Amino acid sequence: MTIKDEVQALRVQIKEHNYRYYILNEPSISDADYDVLFRKLEALEQRLGEPIPSDSPTEMVGAPISQAFTPCEHIMSLLSLANAFDTEEVQAFHQRIAEMLDSDDYDYIVEPKIDGLAVNLRYESAVLVSAGTRGDGRVGENVTDNVRTIADIPWRLEGENIPDVLEIRGEVYMSKASFQALNQSQDLAGEKPFANPRNASAGSLRQLDARITAQRKLSFFAYGVGMGGKGWVRSQTELFECLHGLGFPVQDYRLFSNIEDVLQYYEAFKTKRSELPYDIDGLVFKLNDFSLQDEVGFVARSPRWAIAHKFPAEEALTTVEKVIWQVGRTGVITPVAVMLPVSVGGVMVSRATLHNTQELQRKDVREGDQVWIRRAGDVIPEIVRVVDDKAHLQRLPVAIPDVCPECSALIVQEEGQIAIRCSGGLSCPAQLKERLSHFVSRHGMDIEGLGEKLIARMVDEDLIHDIASLYDLDFSTLATWSGMGEKKITNLQQSITASQHPDLAHFLYALGMRHVGQTTARNLAEALGTWEHVRDADEAALLAISDVGAEVAASIQSFFKEAHNIEILQRLCDLGVRPQTCVVKARPKDHPLSGKRVVLTGSFEHIKRSDAQQQLRDLGAKPSGSVSKNTDIVIAGEKAGSKREKAEALGVKIVGEAELLAWLDINHKVATKK
Secondary structure, eight states, X not given: OOHHHHHHXXXXXXXHHHIIIIISSOOSSOHXXXXXXXXXXXXXXXXXXXXXXXXXXXTOOSOOOOTTSOEEEOSSOOOOOOEEOSHHHHHHHHHHHHHHHTOOOOOEEEEEEEOSEEEEEEEETTEEEEEEEOTTSSEEEBOHHHHTTOXXXXXXXXXXXXXXXXXXXXXXXXXXXXXXXXXXXHHHTTOOOOSSHXXXXXXXXXXXXXXXXXXXXXEEEEEEXXXXXXXXXXXXXHHHHHHHHTTOOOOOOEEESXXXXXXXXXXXXXXXXXXXXXXXXXXXXXXXXXXHHHHHOBOSSSBTTEEEEEOOOOEEEEEEEEEEEEEOTTSEEEEEEEEEEEEETTEEEEEEEOOSHHHHHHHTOOTTOEEEEEEETTTEEEEEEEOOOHHHHHSOOOOOOSBOTTTOOBEEOOTTOOOEEESOTTTOTTTHHHHHHHHTSTTTTOOTTOOHHHHHHHHHTTSOSSGGGGGGOOHHHHTTSTTOOHHHHHHHHHHHHHTTSOOHHHHHHHTTOTTOOHHHHHHHHHHHOSHHHHHHOOHHHHHTSTTOOHHHHHHHHHHHHOHHHHHHHHHHHHTTOOOOOOXXXXXXXXXXXXXXXXXXXXXXXXXXXXXXXXXXXXXXXXEEXXXXXXXXXXXXXXXXXXXXXXXXXXXXXXXXXXXXXXXXXXTTOOOOOO
């Protein structure tokens, strides 16, 4: 891969992470891992030596706003802060400022860096008129109604000499106490808990119903100004005094005249962070004098006069009592260290994942070892290192199991893969709830009335033991459950009966074979015709099928070699489940969508989405359920949400229902809803 190719790949990857962090509030990597990617992109762009486009993540702030909210423009850009991770980087920051000012006679103000969500509050004639998230730095999401529910933010400013238009910048956050209370209520309601206070505060502020925001007990610290601020006050310390006088909460801060004192304060503060009632992830160092800030200026996405010195993840020492093997919902078997409980960053930790067998062996964790642990990204507990002593060497290494600890099916490890997996997919109790939800899904057997909660209860109360149990269900027991009336049970019976003769592609997809998604299932069905032919296909026959490589072929063969799976399939057959034989229709080769990867999103007025997907396949297109850089076209209907936003971020072509109907009409196959 050339440097240019690597730069392009990193830009796409980081944009996707920005989208998950800023729009979905569901980051898939830690802040530390994100910073590694970001810095790698910066270095490669410098090596490439080409002009950096304005849409590169290194030139942008945040991510494009969600279409779920109306835009809120900031009069002055709300930029992000550059990060420093060690003393050398802070010294370099200080040196750049000293060279630009040709002096070292200036003060730094130091304040904690709150781990929350930046907002811009606009006051006109001292009245709050709008509140927006950071967004891309210029335009954010209008969250005014939600912000009005935060008690720390005044609706009207009381005081003298307040500018006619004034932008106040600050951080919306959730205290540790509020976060704990929120997750307790999520647990009681059977909802997914939030990973950390930052995700919780971002998700709470971006609710479409302000009443939900009000229940979440958000807080606010003011730290800066935009429009109207620089002529109003002359320094950051003066600004804090004015903000406090206007009724805004502000954090404790310190003023220093040299960088050595700043760094000493940082080292001392690291030990105090767990004592705070809210999360911080570092300290912010700023030039105090606004006139000097103006002289130093900005780069594309951040001010030159400020930097965030991030904290390392906190560590603690404890003892590994035992290592257990945990079976995930998809069959991946993971080693987990069970430890003596210890406080890390104010949170009691007693378990830490060891991720996989390779990581277990690399760290050489053994039962009885003393280990240093930390919360990666201040969230996920992980073992950093083992205390290397004589006692460690006398302990036996942890044995890797040969069979699944839940169902005793053989453990498999695909070539080139690190993860080990349970091969008893259809019968393993650890995977059962997830397997059942997948089996009954719309693209699987399409059994209506079986939601996740009902499935979970059926499994927990031993009413269902595997997917075949659905076709031998004791409806008389269901009738005794609250919420299961006669009509609901009748509809469920009819839906289960109607699913007994599914489309072959849907049946193969419903089985949940690893690497077999909707497209591969359809290719298998069209190439082999019956599920028995799929079961009996050898490697050569599988490899001859489109989109089936060696890894997919091995997964399919492994699935049908497992005795537990064959037993379940036979039971399905005995209970009347007989997939239809697949008959392939001739496909035109000259259609404009032939071979194109197409994603449908939103609702359509004149055609069902499932019908449209089938007709697109008949035309030779390749419908997909997710948007990526390989997507050719996104067809967006009404209320198209995150998929459309992602397509816009990636520059994928977007068309509407009219274009879809026109394409289908070429083949005279337009279907309408009745």
